[in-house]
Amino acid sequence: MTLPAPTRSLGGLTVSALGLGCMGMSQSYGTADRSESLATIHRALDLGVTLLDTSDVYGSGHNEELVGEAIAGRRDEVQLATKFAISRDERGRMRIDGRPENVRACAEASLRRLGVDVIDLYYQHRVDAKVPIEDTVGAMAELVQEGKVRHLGLSEASAASIRRAVAVHPIAALQSEWSLWTRDLEGGGAGGESVLGVAREHGIGIVPFSPLGRGFLTGAITSPDDFDDDDFRKNQPRFQGEAFQANLLLVEAVRELATEKGVSPGQLALAWVMAQGEDVVPIPGTKRRSYLEENAGATAVQLTADDLARLDAIAPPGAAEGSRYPDSGYTYGDSPERAA
Template sequence: MAEHDLGTRTLGPEGLRVSTLGLGCMGMSQSYGTADEAESLATIARALELGIFFLDTADVYGDGHNEELVGRAIKSRRDEVVLATKFSLSRDASGAMQTNGRPEYVKASCDASLRRLGVETIDLYYQHRVDRTVPIEDTLGAMAELVQAGKVRHLGLSEASSASLERAAAVHPITALQSEWSLWTRDLEDDVVGTARRLGIGIVPFSPLGRGFLTGAITSPDDFGPDDFRKNNPRFQGENFDRNLRLVDEVRRIADEKGCTAGQLALAWVLAQGDDVVPIPGTKRRSYLEENAGAVAVELSEDDLRRLGEIGTPAGGRYPQADYTYGDSPERTTG
């Protein structure tokens, strides 16, 4: 029995029921400083106590370590969890990220994830990034075969373009789109959100706290350890950092008025975007998890939403790659 009733929301045309908030597990294995396995396992256990049962991982997080960690955490509690993982990204010998959407890779990746997680079925299986060299129909065809084989229950895409969503949904129902969406990353609203909603696809925002920036806890680039990937992110560097701190100051001011933390306010804003929206803030600490859970109780008025909508946009791109865009794949050729 959950300690608090955080409620549930429903994703996609097939009606996948998940907790109102999910838990992003990536930082337990990579990107945000050193790992602490005992605290990570305790954090997942605490999430289930709090009624947060939608867990998100991927095969590339810690190069398999994160799936193994999540698998250990849910070993005796599989029936309590909605488990999401992803495929298509891997690191080459130089450490650079590469994308693979070939059908044979889809199936091999799924089998490897099932082994690492120690489960028989993945509840929600995402293509982590669209492969720009493989028609998405070919990738989705292989993913649909995993559903038919009973290895996967529902399908999703991450960081996909409107065109990719359209083409994918024509092959198989798409339950969720996982993309970055927060008070300081709103370009999803330009086009993709409307397409997802027209197709009945749920939206799962990652980094709903602006990669931690919107919590107000980060005040200097010196706050990042040497292995923290944010050091290389344009939004966390030089003049951009200083400009973005001012944006967070405004969030903090409104949060003080509401009697909540800046992070809770930022999460409440994402939750207020619609009942088809299920953010997955990542943390590897129970204290932050409990703070995040408190966001569900924060009620925002129309005036609150207006003020938050006017805080402005951050300086700097989302990723070091200046040409980063939502994923499109090549058209399928015949003959």
């Protein structure tokens, strides 16, 4: 039975205050155990963590199939989010396709893999700079009209793209990276507008991915050697060389405050993200029940004004050393210079 748990609203969609990112069950974070992954999703629902986040590109469809298997018989307990637009070629290079015909093809395929009739929250995973976002969102809106999708979302979109998208159809959620060491969302973009400010102007909920700094803010990673060979973090600039060592100092400061409060560093980091507003619903990813249970405990952590001030001093915007990705194409698909 699902336990009572705090909820929040993403543009009119009521979801659990904390979600579960499922990507690592299929790719990027080393080998995953299928039975443990399924058990983790089941445990999430038991704990009231009912916003499940996946994408058609995670494991090339494997992740959607896994999530679909896990929620069979429990569909009414779940707010199901998935994404489209990214694929990879034979060399692993990312391609973005926002053409209307691709929107429909991807949605139909996702519905089949998930084994459901409707997707609660359907995101464009990255904005396609070659296709007017009005055309992409228009095709997504048709899915809403047909009852195949309930709410629309964007991921890593610029302020300009958000404004153009909402002129076509309401956007319920913006999924972007946001954590104590990734605060780009708060800063001014093209024209001095912050993505966060524009999203809130239009009543769009915020869904931070990697709210634990890809696991770094938990304090469990102390050396680049901690990563498996197939863990994508090995190639990220923030986890290499001098940047890694500099970022460890930030993590240690977070750990000290967490110890004072009697919580884990990860719980403190998640509590900070949730304290940024009632419209914020982070989706920490994990493939293990033990980490899920620790993350879920963050919803009970109360931060004082002094705690928040200390964390802002520890990790102000731009505090992290190194870029988020080795390839800038993985960040904003419509960066200011491409969004006009």
